Amino acid sequence: MTAENIRFVPQLLPSPAIVLVVRPRGDLNGEVLAELVVQRFEANPFEERGRPDNRQLTLSYLVVGGSHLSSRVLKGQFNACYDSGMKTVSLTSHTLSVDVLDLTLPGLEGHGIGTYLMNTIVLWARQFPPDTDVNTIKLRPGQAIGDNKARRNRFYEQFGIEFDYDDPMTRETGKSRPMVVSGLRPVEKSSDNLEEQNIARYVRERNLAAEDVEQRALYAEQEVERLRRTLKEERARLERRHRNSLRRVVVRSSVVTAVACAAVALVTVKTFT
Structure with missing residues (x-):
């Protein structure tokens, strides 16, 4: 100018x-x-x-x-x-x-x-x-x-x-x-109800607000990612726990079956002797 x-x-x-x-x-x-x-x-x-x-x-x-x-x-x-x-x-x-x-x-x-x-x-x-x-x-x-x-x-x-x-x-x-x-x-x-604002102040405040929104969005994205990892880890932990539970049930069933078979065999032997 x-x-x-x-x-x-x-x-x-x-x-x-x-x-x-x-x-x-x-x-x-x-x-x-x-x-x-x-x-x-x-x-x-x-x-x-x-x-x-x-x-x-x-x-x-x-x-x-x-x-x-x-x-x-x-x-x-x-x-x-x-x-x-x-x-x-x-x-x-x-x-x-x-x-x-x-x-x-x-x-x-x-x-x-x-x-x-x-x-x-x-x-x-x-x-x-x-x-x-x-x-x-x-x-x-x-x-x-x-x-x-x-x-x-x-x-x-x-x-x-x-x-x-x-x-x-x-x-x-x-x-x-x-x-x-x-x-x-x-x-x-x-x-x-009317307020005059300097253009430079207005732009600065809007930029700061935009940066704040951007930071909040970044934090929210990081929080979502953390929750996603936590959920994945929790799911894996539950799956491992479930597999271990099944394994114990199978072992227990096998033991019971073996004991039952041994008992039947013992009864059978006693019957024919």
Whole structure:
């Protein structure tokens, strides 16, 4: 990474990439639901066109562990941008023409992941002049159903974003009211069920865990082999004992037979004398 690129690395996350560990709300010692690699990149794709102050922010996420890990790759990204010419910031896209946000993490809704990512974007947006306009966000039909509508609306409202709803009763569709970045409210404390881990620490811990599993597997294999030898030796000992028992029975039977024959012979001799 060049020195020129380093200046674009944001300071709102502990590092350009972290691992976000997700546990159930209210159960900090519960099973890990998901481990997401969250990577952040900020750049100016229009610098060569004479627009040095424009910015694009990308927050990409990928589920790499936890009980929700599956063969289907769960990944996505949150995007934002700042257009210096329009003096407008978008919280939902790399362009001002896209006005919707989508968090695709089936089964992980309601655990604060979206709030964590959006909070990073809101903090990023507040670095621009206070009177910078916030691009309109639209709520479209089908984005949320039932209780998800209320949760979606609260998601935006916690950041100070208010909406004019097409139908105040259903509150399903509408658009955000005009506002500037100084009106955005970052969430001061993230959910206690979320834990940030340094990538290096995460990899080290996983390697140590893998080594521990490997050692346990090796010990188990050695133990199985020891039990197999013990069983083989015990079987051989029982077979020897069985053969010795048979041999003693045969010898005893032979002696009894010989004694019986001798007795018969003696009786026979006495009878004819």
